Amino acid sequence: MAEQLGDLTRTHTCGALRPEDVGADAVLLGWVHRVRDLGGLLFVDIRDRAGITQIVFDKDDEALMAKAKRLRSEFVIGAAGHVRRRSAETVNPKLPTGEVEIVVRRLVLLNEAKTPPFTIADETPVSEDVRLKYRYLDLRRAQLQANMGLRHRVTMVIRRYFDAHGFWEIETPILTKSTPEGARDYLVPSRVHPGEFYALPQSPQLFKQILMIGGVDRYVQICRCFRDEDLRADRQPEFTQVDVEMSFARPETIFGMIEPLMREVFAVIGREIATPFQRMAYADAMARYGSDKPDLRPGMPIQDIRELFRASSFRVFRDIVANGGTVRGFVVPDAAGYSGTEVRALEDEAKSLGATGLVWARRAADGAITSSVMKALGEPAVAQLLEATGVQPGGLLLVVAGEPDTASKLLGQLRLNVARRKGLLKPDDYAFAWVVDFPLLAWDAGEQRYVSMHHPFTSPHEDDIGRLEAEPAEVRAKAYDLVLNGSEIGGGSIRIHDADLQRQIFSLLNISADEAKLRFGFFLDALEYGTPPHGGIALGLDRLCAILTGESSIREVIAFPKTAAAVDPMSDAPSPVDPKQLRELHLAIKR
């Protein structure tokens, strides 16, 4: 049934024709978007990546009309004819091509199509399940077309930017060596070496550092990374990083390179962003926002109000403070509309997040003061509390007491929930921050040892190197995250370029010299041959594009994403393999 393309040559895309083309001959190739059959007159919207153009058939040409009547949604057609200006009443202002149409002289039916499981032509929501199974159809829809197009343009801006600044894009291996620290590796069995495995890279970390040792000076790669961990809306087992490394870099060197890049990237969506970005110490982020990736859009920082309770008549809080705990809270402005029921709902919410309780105090629009602890504290103390935290009329103060880290994390969650409900997380507001001064190490209670907060190659802050042995938990790292709207869109560090220091860090991490040699020997060797100071960053391209498109999941900016169970419903990966393949790989499946 399908006809061949033959000599049919596209003259215009389906988004190209304008009044100045009137009278020209045109050949359009594309999909049937919609058919409007009026009997003796039939309109087809023909669609390709560039747009939609109306083509017209009328009954004067009986054979042509008969053929046109067979057209259905998503058939692939070629239409040749001449461009005609539409009369004033029939112009479609919704289409860029709406002032013209094509009077078809020749219709080629390049392919038929089964009725698609969902409509390509409109934006009606379809379950993600179905969309992923028929991803090739979903990709035809406007949303993914726009997202893929934007991602392409962003990628091009990034490549041009780094090229203009003297970076070389260099590919690093996909089949690489498994390293013990960090996320779970995806493993690839070696056929040639029975019982041995490659790992897919979690990031090209060591290779890019070795490129610095190799004198590359400035490296960039838009590369795929793999981590076998559980998925989230912003996490896929394979994801794309803009991987960057610079020799002779200080943190400011990296910030100064990335901030103008972000300006160019946001120009793609027509937005001007302010630089430099705010810098915030990790400790401040945790204390004021309860998160190492604070969303700065809603304001409402968490305040430490412990001192107000040290000698308070409210015994519960006083005891918590006396025992090294804290009292923290944040102010919801314009909360006059919150009913008693809604405030009680907040109390329940806090409890479900793990709080023992939630204390609130508010100043009504008329200035009247109420509080859940009015009796215990007394009105003057509540007034003082509202004063100290800056609660204006109509404002609501939410307070949690307990262990400092827990209290802040909990308030951070509550703050985001409140902000979301108040509509304060506007997707087209962009609040950037560099989170700096991360701790170098974190104590792993399960393994009873220190682990790297970032990775083992991160340089300690030079002022803190002397404290490595005595108080390792206090040592700050020369590490930084780029945070945008509560999303970590990048992270990096200045690396250790001194082999002795690197050995010292491994020893702190309880990685023996033998173990280090086994896992990172090649890298430790390389470090000894004149390693320049260097550092870099990796940007999460998927997350960045999700924010640019206003999507809440990175799956919307990935052509072929996987489900939360790491399955591709289209290709049905992963799947069992032929026993012969297993034998060649010296593998047996344990059941």
Next chain:
RNA sequence: GGGGUGGUAGUUCAGUUGGUUAGAACGCCGGCCUGUCACGCCGGAGGCCGCGGGUUCGAGUCCCGUCCACCCCGCCA
């Protein structure tokens, strides 16, 4: 591994306290229609109510189990 939400026509959904023949819209199929553009009008087909078990005279609805999807916690240096 844990918690939450959902699964009914091709799609998106409704379905009362457990009650007799499970509905709507869009899509699909057929017919009519010469200026539509979400065309319109008329007619029609289409259902393992995710799957398995149980309670009951009777289950889309209640119970148990299970699978799938999404969100969150753990995990993600």
